Amino acid sequence: MRKLYSSIRGTCDFSPLQASSFYSITHRTREIFRIFGYQEIILPLLEEAGVFIRGVGKNTDIVEKQLFGVARRQGEAKSDVVLRPEGTAQVVRYYLQNSLYKQSSFHKFFYIGPMFRGERPQKGRLRQFHHIGAEAIGSDSIYLDAELISLALHILDEVGVAKKELRINTLGCSSDKEKFSKELQKIFASKKGKLCQDCQKRAALNPLRILDCKQAQCRKLIESLHLGEARVCAQCKRQFHDLLSLLSALNIQYIYEPYLVRGLDYYTHSVFEITSKELGSQDALGAGGRYNSLIKELGGPDVAAAGFALGIERILLALGELKHPETIRAFIAVADSTLMPDALAILQKIRAKGISSEMDYCDRSLKAQLRYAQKLGARFVVIVGQEEAKDNCVTLKDMEESFQEKLSLDQAIAKIHNRGGN
Ligand SMILES: [Zn+2]
Ligand SMILES: [Zn+2]
Structure with missing residues (x-):
């Protein structure tokens, strides 16, 4: 008997029915991006590892555990090539490589395509999945934050995800983040034994990340600390409150989530997540926020930016039963x-x-x-x-x-x- 092959764990095939849903989601999404003034870019699946190590952060899960390395062809110069795990750092690489800041002080891009993470596969967590992403580079305005949030929600509305919740927090400016990190380092140093294995490592290297660990023991410890509201400076606090008022004025309901930090180092100021109860433990349909220091971190000028990404497979899960594709006439x-x-x-x-x-x-x-x-x-x-x-x-x-x-x-x-x- 010949061996029957099956798909790699953590990847999924799209049946005609699923492919037709995939197409109608991305088709509708492109139309919405056009209305909102975002331009599509198509970037390679392969990138140099450094883009993400420097961009996303070397002590993040994505870089530490999930980067997919790609074997180089023999005789090629040594450089670490990976399958892209996310779009933001890559879009910034594109922006800097082409010196786009010289052409215009403000750019809005979107992309739709596969991302790769070497995760332990489980429901809602895949090794190859698809992102719909938006990045707006060149503005620190809270009006831009509000546009991105309402855009992400609008896309989900339009493709049929009726029930969802917006969770939002602020991480403050880089110095707020650093101060809070140091404070948490001190707190966790004496309580390391109560943290999960991953968080024991994070306690010294990336203590902020502990705040949104999903493990029960970590949740219990964090709640017992009564950290209260995010520790941010007066200016960042005012900016965040102004953003929340803007959301209210736009009739956007939100849940203020003081422990929402996101697993990527580049975020500063507002961060948000859109979740659905239909999804189980991996409940995020998408997430985003501001990343004002990423462009500088990747060697560019000091330019503020913000964006989001939505997971297409998660959207499909939330939509549940799919409609039959069109039949022949x-x-x-x-x-x-x-x-x-x-x-x-x-x-x-x-x-x-x-x-x-x-x-x-x-x-x-x-x-x-x-x-x-x-x-x-x-x-x-x-x-x-x-x-x-x-x-x-x-x-x-x-x-x-x-x-x-x-x-x-x-x-x-x-x-x-x-x-x-x-
Ligand atoms: Zn601040
Ligand atoms: Zn933990």
Whole structure:
């Protein structure tokens, strides 16, 4: 017996039904981005590891545990190539490589494509998944934060995710973050034993990250600390309150979540997550925030920016049962195989009108062809028999109305084409 292959763990195949949902989500999303003034970019799946090590942070889960290295071809100069784990650092690499800040002080981009993380696969956590991402570079305005948040929610609304919650927090400026990190380092140093294994390591290197650890023991410890509101300076606090008022003015409901920190180092100021109860323990549909120091960190000028990413697989999970994809409109059936050339000519004519149509390629009997047409969901069957071929006409069978009539081919096509009518 030959070995039967199956897909790699943590990857998923999209069936025609899922692919059709995937297409309608991304199609609708592109239209919304156009309305909001974001321009699409398509960037490679391969990047130098440094983009993420420096950008996302070397003590983050993404870099420490989840980067997918790619083997280099023999003889090539040594550089660490990885499959991209996220889009933000990559978009910033693109922005800097092309010195886009010289062309204009403000840019808005979006991208749709696969990301890769070497995760332990579980429901909602994949090794290859797809992001819809937006990045707006060149502004520190809270109006931009508000636009991005409302844009992310609008996309989810429009693709049909009705129930979702927006959670929001502020991490403050870089110096607020650093101060709070040091404070947490001190607190956790004496309580290390109560933390999960991952957080014991984070306690010294990335203590902020402990705040949104999902492990029960860590949650318990954090709640016992009564940290209260985020520790940010007066200016950052005012900025955050102004943002929250803006959201309220836009009728956007939010939950203030003081422990929301996100697992990536580059975030500063506002961070947010959009969650759905339909998703189980991995409940984020998407997330985003401001990353005012990332561009400088990657060697560029001091430029403020913000963005978000939504997970397409998570959206599909939240949508639950999928609608059937569109069925074909017309089927060309032949009374016997000598009429196949006629059927092919008719099929070509109907397809040229943009009507989805199909014929039989498996030598089925006429009866079996009609059954097959029904299975395909065809509304009309065009039957070509010897008599019809002689009279230069066809029999058009309306499968819904159980009615059939002899017509010229042009008349039949007109009837099939008439989508609105009966
Ligand atoms: Zn501050
Ligand atoms: Zn933990």
